[in-house]
Amino acid sequence: MSASFSLALGAAREAAASQHYPQAALYIVATPIGNLADISLRALHVLQICDAVACEDTRHTQSMLRAYGIDRPGAQLLAVHEHNEAEAAQQVIERLQQGGRIAYASDAGTPAVSDPGARLVAAVRAAGFRVVPLPGASSVTSVLSVAGALGDAGAFVFAGFLPAKAGERDAAVARLGQEPRAVVILEAPHRIEALAKSFAVLGARLVTVGRELTKQFEQVATVSCDAFAAWLDADSSRTRGEFALVLHPAPQAKADGEGLRVLALLMNELPLKTAVKLAAEISGESKNVLYDKALAMKGAGSSQAPQ
Template sequence: MSVASPIGKPSFDPALQAARQAAGPQHYPAGALYVVATPIGNLADITLRALHVLALADAIACEDTRHTQPLLRAYGIDGKPLLALHEHNEAEAAQAVIERLRRGERVACVSDAGTPAVSDPGARLVAACAAAGLRVVPLPGASSVTAAISAAGLAEGSFVFAGFLPAKAGERQAAVAVLAREPRAVVLLEAPHRIAALAEALAALGERRVTVARELTKQFEQIATLPCAGLPAWLAADAQRQRGEFALVLHTGSAAPPEDESDRVLKLLLAELPLKTAVRLAAELTGAPRNGLYERALALKAAGRPP
């Protein structure tokens, strides 16, 4: 996810000084990889410890050097060697980082925005360092996942992280069919050029609620909660709503058991009747909860069934 340019070029000199005072006395071992979270939109969402480590590091492994260089300069940090580490070269780049660590250097790992190794490069590097017996130090900070969860109002608190669903339509629909039977909340990420396709796929989940968070922490941040069935229309109502990076939270749902009597009855009715009618009759015949039957019916439709 991209980070907005600083408005009015604010000075982070006081923050750097505060970082040295607050984080400087801590121990930062040499020969360690520091996994550093950076802002997802608002430059002020950098931690004091992150600033200190970025200034202390001997080199910085980053997803895109063209992005990280101006980010560091905005914070008043310059002259650091930048090592490109992205999805296409991570295995090779990891070995170069390991060589530096074995020489006793401190290397910071950052992604374009947010926490590395969470739907961003970094996981292979961390695994390679751990396999080599080298220390990995995480520096927590900004995350679109936790930001979206905190704004979704999930009273139950339980969620799973699914990240980006497959780009191909058939695979995406199959993934949504699996999500239809997931009773916990689910966090998804999506890019602007694919959000409309994702919305169409999620519409199959009907009345299950979804919180859409776009441009989190940026000037035009927008957060809305609505039924999945209404998501395509919500996006289409304003062209601006399809711009920016997205984090979505599918709220908790109830899933019917896979092959019990209510499932068998539902499949038989769906073969002959419209979805809502089949669900209503299945609930009356079996006594199963209508909400669970409705989500199960949507899953069957999305998967291309019933036979």
């Protein structure tokens, strides 16, 4: 433990000790995705006071705890990973039945988001025990915050890891190509080149690549999907590390005056969806764009053709 984390433990006690931490509760603890300094004060406090720590990898979590100056005997570390989660959840529930406070931490980031933890949380809740979130580091929100891809709408889809098999991955990318919102995708280094090749079919649509986020060799770059593979090939170091990516929203086509005029006339006589469908067929413009325009016109209380 460095002197700085010694101070952090003291700060955690000062800031968080006076708060309420119910017994017989599971605490979902977000841990750093690469930079140890990204731990929260409340997380440090809970990791000190809990009766046991359930974790994806006991060796990894033990090393992290010791870096912060928290030393726990092996009996207080419970392995809960993707291969034993259903069975291990029962061990956690037994400890909760005895009134214990149990913290759960995956190897990095917020548990149960493309990491083990979801089945554990479901089992604990089904057994009638409280689950308490301790927010913190997340590759999903980290990459979104630097991608500049959300715009005014602020909407995105989390796709997680795409299928490993080529055919299934290509089909998944094709489906994402129809998604108008931003999409967050996670990928491992040994599959990033294959993913980049699959992305080529999306053409000029932008993708922000977050590599080794929060770590020493962090890199964030935005390229077109059809240039993604070439960007990786340009530097061998770009295929190393963990990846979080944001597929930017598809460019929105704009309805011109003719499409809006036809839409307004049809809305005077027909239900909204029927009017949109016919207006798109007549004008050749995007059905989705015309539908958004129709909702705006209806909300404004006007279906008159624009002047």
